[in-house]
Amino acid sequence: MKDVYQQLVSIVGPAYASNHPEERFFYSRDGGTMEPREPDFVVMPKTTDEVQQIMKLANEREIPVVPMGGGLVLSGLSRPLKGGIVLDMKRMNRILEVNETSRYVVVEAGASQGMLQAYLKKHHPKLKHSVPDAPPIATIAGNVLIHGSGHLSAMGGFHTDMLNGLEVVLPTGEMVRIGSCSTSPYWFSRFPLPDLSGLFLGWAGTTGVATKIAIKLYPNRPFNDVIIFVTEDPEIVPDVIHRLSGVAVAEDILAWMTPKPVWAHGFQMLNVNYGADSRRELTLKRDLLRESVSKYIDEKVGGFMPLPPDMKKRFLEAPASTLAVFADVNKGGGFEYVGGIMPIELFPEAYRKGLEVASKHAVTYSLGARIIGLGHCMMFFYAYAFNRADEADVKRAQQALEDTNGMVLEMGGIPWKAEAPAQKQIINKMHPPTYELMNRIRAVLDPKGIMNPGNWEVS
Amino acid sequence: MEYAEILHRCFRCGYCKLPSSYQDLNCPSYLKFRFETYSPGGRMWLLREWLDGGIKTSERFQEILYSCTACGNCVEHCIFPKFKADLLNAFTAGRVELVDRGVLPRLVSRYFKAIYNYGNPYKLLKEERGKWAEGLDIEIYKDHEHLFYVGCAGSHDERGQKMTRAVASLMKRLDVSFGILGADEICDGNEVRVMGEEGLFEHLAKQNIETFQKAGVNKIITLSPHAYHAMKNYYPFFGGSFQVLHYTQILAGLIGKAGFTMPSKPLKVTFHDPCYLGRHNNDYFTPRVVLGAIPGVEIVEMDRSKVDSLCCGGGGGNFFTDILGGGPDSSSRVRAREAAETGAEVLAVACPKCAKMLDDAIKAEDMEEKLRVMDSAEILIERLVQANEENETATSVSR
Ligand SMILES: Cc1cc2nc3c(=O)[nH]c(=O)nc-3n(C[C@H](O)[C@H](O)[C@H](O)COP(=O)(O)OP(=O)(O)OC[C@H]3O[C@@H](n4cnc5c(N)ncnc54)[C@H](O)[C@@H]3O)c2cc1C
Ligand code: SF4
Ligand code: SF4
Numbered sequence: 075m076k077d078v079y080q081q082l083v084s085i086v087g088p089a090y091a092s093n094h095p096e097e098r099f100f101y102s103r104d105g106g107t108m109e110p111r112e113p114d115f116v117v118m119p120k121t122t123d124e125v126q127q128i129m130k131l132a133n134e135r136e137i138p139v140v141p142m143g144g145g146l147v148l149s150g151l152s153r154p155l156k157g158g159i160v161l162d163m164k165r166m167n168r169i170l171e172v173n174e175t176s177r178y179v180v181v182e183a184g185a186s187q188g189m190l191q192a193y194l195k196k197h198h199p200k201l202k203h204s205v206p207d208a209p210p211i212a213t214i215a216g217n218v219l220i221h222g223s224g225h226l227s228a229m230g231g232f233h234t235d236m237l238n239g240l241e242v243v244l245p246t247g248e249m250v251r252i253g254s255c256s257t258s259p260y261w262f263s264r265f266p267l268p269d270l271s272g273l274f275l276g277w278a279g280t281t282g283v284a285t286k287i288a289i290k291l292y293p294n295r296p297f298n299d300v301i302i303f304v305t306e307d308p309e310i311v312p313d314v315i316h317r318l319s320g321v322a323v324a325e326d327i328l329a330w331m332t333p334k335p336v337w338a339h340g341f342q343m344l345n346v347n348y349g350a351d352s353r354r355e356l357t358l359k360r361d362l363l364r365e366s367v368s369k370y371i372d373e374k375v376g377g378f379m380p381l382p383p384d385m386k387k388r389f390l391e392a393p394a395s396t397l398a399v400f401a402d403v404n405k406g407g408g409f410e411y412v413g414g415i416m417p418i419e420l421f422p423e424a425y426r427k428g429l430e431v432a433s434k435h436a437v438t439y440s441l442g443a444r445i446i447g448l449g450h451c452m453m454f455f456y457a458y459a460f461n462r463a464d465e466a467d468v469k470r471a472q473q474a475l476e477d478t479n480g481m482v483l484e485m486g487g488i489p490w491k492a493e494a495p496a497q498k499q500i501i502n503k504m505h506p507p508t509y510e511l512m513n514r515i516r517a518v519l520d521p522k523g524i525m526n527p528g529n530w531e532v533s
Numbered sequence: 534m535e536y537a538e539i540l541h542r543c544f545r546c547g548y549c550k551l552p553s554s555y556q557d558l559n560c561p562s563y564l565k566f567r568f569e570t571y572s573p574g575g576r577m578w579l580l581r582e583w584l585d586g587g588i589k590t591s592e593r594f595q596e597i598l599y600s601c602t603a604c605g606n607c608v609e610h611c612i613f614p615k616f617k618a619d620l621l622n623a624f625t626a627g628r629v630e631l632v633d634r635g636v637l638p639r640l641v642s643r644y645f646k647a648i649y650n651y652g653n654p655y656k657l658l659k660e661e662r663g664k665w666a667e668g669l670d671i672e673i674y675k676d677h678e679h680l681f682y683v684g685c686a687g688s689h690d691e692r693g694q695k696m697t698r699a700v701a702s703l704m705k706r707l708d709v710s711f712g713i714l715g716a717d718e719i720c721d722g723n724e725v726r727v728m729g730e731e732g733l734f735e736h737l738a739k740q741n742i743e744t745f746q747k748a749g750v751n752k753i754i755t756l757s758p759h760a761y762h763a764m765k766n767y768y769p770f771f772g773g774s775f776q777v778l779h780y781t782q783i784l785a786g787l788i789g790k791a792g793f794t795m796p797s798k799p800l801k802v803t804f805h806d807p808c809y810l811g812r813h814n815n816d817y818f819t820p821r822v823v824l825g826a827i828p829g830v831e832i833v834e835m836d837r838s839k840v841d842s843l844c845c846g847g848g849g850g851n852f853f854t855d856i857l858g859g860g861p862d863s864s865s866r867v868r869a870r871e872a873a874e875t876g877a878e879v880l881a882v883a884c885p886k887c888a889k890m891l892d893d894a895i896k897a898e899d900m901e902e903k904l905r906v907m908d909s910a911e912i913l914i915e916r917l918v919q920a921n922e923e924n925e926t927a928t929s930v931s932r
Pocket of ligand 2: 542543544545546547548549550573574577607610611612613620
């Protein structure tokens with residue numbers, strides 16, 4: 075292995091390759107509940123060419139490679155399950171191009187959400203991208219590649235729906251371009267070509283290393299507001315979501331259900347964020363949203379909550395930094411969540427069962443759902459806090475997450491960014507020829523099985 | 534280890550690496566090294582594992598702990614309100630633990646030894662301490678209103694001395710009553726404290742307090758924000774309660790009233806907040822008041838300023854040990870580039886360490902032609918000279 079280290083050093087330079095116990099320790103785990111798995115090396119490339127050289131070396135020597143962005147997925151996807159190289163991509167963080175007219179941006183794969191947000195604010199204040207609530211050091215690529223969602227998802231769908239193109243280094247070291255950028259100097263769309271991006275989306279880094287990515291940008295409107303619909307009856311929530319999203323003015327619709335603060339306990343809150351170019355337009359949009367659910371207001375089974383200014387400010391913040399603070403509710407430093415992607419009509423069941431799992435395992439929970447598209451589906455999340463210093467508590471959360479994954483699948487949903495064990499649960503339920511096709515594709519792209527091995531595998 | 538109980542509470546979310554705008558990396562050691570291990574979260578997780586015996590003390594581990602510049606960005610920007618205030622305390626406690634175990638990087642032990650033996654890290658004899666004042670007609674402290682405490686960098690570093698002379702000259706011109714300790718001045722100990730040598734810090738603090746008290750000092754003006762921090766916030770624990778002012782806090786009230794004539798040419802200045810005046814002591818206002826009171830000075834802010842300021846990289850002992858090191862990603866060079874982007878001609882500082890770090894960075898970036906590092910006193914004195922020259926030219930023309 076010493077010669078591998080030397081070769082990695084010769085590719086990226088001594089400052090950016092490590093086989094030290096310190097890095098091997100830190101990169102063996104993430105903030106969630108999954109057990110650590112040590113890498114042999116941590117490497118930080120700066121260019122696509124360096125990534126290609128690393129992949130060629132790894133392919134030749136059959137060394138596992140695990141790409142990592144912010145490492146914030148929480149479900150352990152960038153732990154090197156079979157050792158090898160962790161590729162920390164965050165040195166590749168340049169913002170390469172903003173096309174104001176066709177509203178897209180091209181960035182290197184390690185560019186962070188926060189960096190893009192600040193860059194747009196400064197240089198293109200009329201544009202924004204869909205910001206997930208992940209901490210701002212999370213990468214654009216890491217988020218899109220796992221089908222993330224965020225503050226413009228009610229308008230634009232999954233972040234994958236906002237993908238215009240990719241540059242990817244294959245497990246065998248070749249670089250490919252996906253989308254219009256393969257054929258044109260512009261990164262305007264993935265179409266009208268055969269859409270090869272699916273070879274890299276949702277695979278948890280098992281098919282290649284993205285080095286550049288283009289995503290759509292959206293108008294950043296000067297006037298913004300949030301209103302919160304509240305009810306105590308989960309049965310009406312699917313229709314409320316259907317109506318609110320159907321107005322097609324919301325940028326983001328986010329449901330949240332938590333036992334704390336006490337005043338929120340037992341209620342289902344639906345935050346609806348929207349923006350406008352003028353005050354009049356904002357008022358009009360608000361009225362349209364209110365009108366869409368007036369039936370429930372008239373029946374007195376739901377209504378809009380008055381919002382104190384500081385709370386409004388918090389709900390308009392992107393990313394919502396207070397979300398991460400859930401990790402410290404029990405002074406324990408950790409939480410992890412299952413994000414079940416599912417149809418809207420499953421909301422009442424998803425909610426009830428979430429409460430059951432949380433109560434069965436006695437875990438501190440926070441539930442919620444982000445609406446994707448015009449109510450086309452939702453990412454229902456079940457977040458459980460745990461105390462990292464208490465092994466039994468970590469295990470308890472892990473068990474609750476496992477049960478939740480099973481429960482989501484049973485209901486007809488699919489766990490998102492699933493932990494390796496949950497991926498197996500998904501595969502068990504999957505139409506077998508689909509999984510067979512996945513394997514055939516992987517065998518072609520990655521003949522030696524070096525890309526993030528242990529993921530999307532049965533054994 | 535003190536603060537060990539908070540280590541497991543770090544969620545490794547990384548807010549602490551960034552400024553409020555999230556625009557770029559704002560933890561100097563993470564910015565330089567880029568491995569997660571060199572970020573505040575990395576330190577939290579590594580310290581915990583190290584205390585549990587999972588990783589051994591190594592040169593790498595020492596480098597990780599000592600490349601922290603104690604800038605306080607993590608304390609400012611960590612989003613966990615219940616323990617964020619103690620992040621830097623935990624890193625300091627980690628260094629205390631290294632000191633206690635006697636496993637220090639060579640550069641750090643050398644630093645401690647020099648201070649212990651010479652009272653300064655430059656290994657210079659005490660006679661050298663007050664030499665910066667030669668020719669300025671500055672008195673040794675007797676019954677002046679203020680003691681002007683200069684510190685090691687201001688006394689011994691060439692760039693620091695320039696700043697000290699400017700500040701002292703200006704204070705004289707403004708009739709501030711002050712004297713210095715000259716050869717009797719020794720290190721304030723702030724860096725020794727953050728580097729984990731608690732015993733040596735206590736020794737220095739007590740010695741300084743005794744000297745000050747014997748001389749009858751009540752009010753201290755410090756050149757360096759580092760000394761200001763130690764004397765204001767830590768000396769009281771050892772019985773040393775003085776009224777401590779950073780020199781800008783004296784100048785702020787006097788410059789505006791002085792009625793200086795300034796040159797007609799305006800001067801565009803951007804201000805670099807020193808961590809120990811800004812983030813550690815919450816004074817972002819005073820140095821800007823001083824600059825703003827200099828007629829013709831226009832202040833332009835860098836994207837990262839005040840609570841979001843990027844440290845020059847000289848804190849936590851790195852000014853002397855240079856464990857953080859140089860290169861294009863060193864925070865001093867990143868900061869110099871950021872200052873240049875504002876279009877300012879002058880990068881204003883209020884700390885001798887910042888002055889030196891940023892001066893060197895500008896040289897390394899080859900930007901000496903367009904950007905100069907100056908403290909507010911240097912700016913003022915230069916402008917007074919220019920005004921004089923203008924005046925003389927005008928007089929000779931009219932003659
Ligand atoms: C408090 C909190 C809130 C969150 N809120 C949201 C939210 O609102 N919406 C949301 O979508 N997510 C959310 N997340 C989940 C997650 O943090 C984000 O999706 C995040 O954007 C993932 O990006 P990352 O850079 O951290 O990816 P990583 O965790 O580093 O990687 C994710 C996966 O992508 C692979 N990968 C990373 N980079 C590459 C690359 N260049 N090439 C190939 N494969 C790669 C990795 O191997 C891994 O399998 C949240 C997480 C937290 C902690
Ligand atoms: S120190 Fe605070 S902000 Fe930084 S990673 Fe830890 S919890 Fe997050
Ligand atoms: S004090 Fe500054 S250098 Fe040290 S860990 Fe915090 S942000 Fe980084």
